Amino acid sequence: ARIEGAPAGAKGVSLFAVPKIWVNEDGSLGEPNDVSCIGIEHKMGLNGSATCVMNFGENGRCRGHLVGEPGMGLAYMFQMVNVARMAVGLESVAFGANIYANVLAYAKERVQGTPFGKGGARVRIVEHADVRRMLMNLKSLTEGMRALVYKTYFMEDLAKNSLDEAERKRAKGRLELFTPLVKAYCSDRIFEMGREGIQILGGYGFTKEYPVEQYTRDCKIFSIWDGTNFIQSADLVGRKLSMGGGAVFKGWIEEITAFIGAHKAEKAFSRELEILEEALRTVAGLALDYARYLGEGKLDLVPLTSTRFLDCAAEVAIAHLMLEQGMIALGTLERGQCGAADQAFYRGKVETVRYYCRNFLPQVFGRARIIRMEDTTAVEIPEDYL
Structure with a gap:
């Protein structure tokens, strides 16, 4: 809510704790506050948690405690x-x-x-x-x-x-x-x-x-x-890729590149490492494409494609982490450091890593092709045609 005289926009919004019953200075309960529940939402799920519509100040007598600093x-x-x-x-x-x-x-x-x-x-x-x-x-x-x-x-x-x-x-x-x-x-x-x-x-x-x-x-x-x-994807493309002048994103790319280089000789995951390497290059290239879109004023291409880019980045991140786990599982099996009861877990981990890298990670390439088509049909079609 806004304090009287607060500036317009986000800087004028303050946080308040609003009690149902006002508490007097001596700690005793006072009169009910001007706040009420006016309806229960009928939701698709989470029905064990009641969600309601609250009305504050219907009679102009709602009061609250300011939390922290004004405007924060x-x-x-x-x-x-x-x-x-x-x-x-x-x-x-x-x-x-x-x-x-x-x-x-x-x-x-x-x-x-x-x-x-x-x-x-x-x-x-x-x-x-x-x-x-x-x-x-x-x-x-x-x-x-x-x-x-x-x-x-x-x-x-x-x-x-x-x-x-x-x-x-x-x-x-x-x-x-x-x-x-x-x-x-x-x-x-x-x-x-x-x-x-x-x-x-x-x-x-x-x-x-x-x-x-x-x-x-x-x-x-x-x-x-x-x-x-969508807000998460816009945040990723609009803010996170350029953090520290791009150093944060670049550091992540370099970490995965180093991981791939360090394990190139691992034949058990050679196919998966090749897919990861290609997917990593694709994601890095898409990040450069977004910088170009913003520089050229092709702003619509960000909201039209950013959710796809986020999925690409997430699948590269997950494939990297899964392959780290897979390498550990392989090493444990090769050294015979687990009993019969644990072998199924480690062998299952190896196969699960392979499955993810072969069945989810390649989706990066299809999404990248769609993004690079730079299709703007969705925003160019007249509203009457929708």
Whole structure:
């Protein structure tokens, strides 16, 4: 809200705590404040949490306590929002893990149909190739998103607690670069993962007998609140790529380049490293394209394509982190440092890394081709034609 006489725009917005009942100076309860709930929202999901419409000052008698300094309302709000954006990524990982666990258990028990082109006895649906594909989509996305979220939280820890000033600065830059990826990529993917989970369950997925339909409804808000995913992509292209004169983005590119160079001899992931190297060059090239678009005044190309660019950057980041995990898993297996019970985990990690790099990372190339077409049909078409 605005204090009387506050300047126009964001600088005039202040933050207030508004009590339901006014508290007297002596601590006793006074008269009710002029604030009321005028309606409950009927939502698609998150129905365990009541969301309402609040009315402040209907009778001109609403009072509140100023929080902090006047004119700092939006700045304070964004401190909360940045925390919430990271939490969206973490929540997406939690939803993904639960969706995967539920549908994997079902797929191992449900018997239906025979394998494509093979005939014979009916089999559990986990033995069907298409179901395996969807299960691996869920598994690799969940593990990839978890890697991105945990890495970014680690950067937050370093930015706040490292004793090395240079390390704190580097970590803060990486945290700011990755936050829109965590929020937008994870929240877009988790809704798609809900669709995959429902599909694996078949008709049961469309019922409330299994929780996946609820997860899918509940998670849709993630791409909307705390700044829509377009806002995240516009922030990435408009602000984050140029942070520190481009040094933050360049440092990330150089880190992945060094990783690829250090592991070129690893034959087990040679194909995946080649895809990552090409995808990295593509993302770096797209960043230069955006600088050109802005310089040439082709401003519409940013909102028309930035969500695609964000997905490209996120998939490169995740593929890099997944390959780091894959290298560790390979080393552990080769050294025989795990018992039989852990071998399935490490071998599963290796295959999951391969799957993500071969099935998600190549999407970078298709998106890049679309971006570089510089198509502006969506903004040029007359409104009457819509």
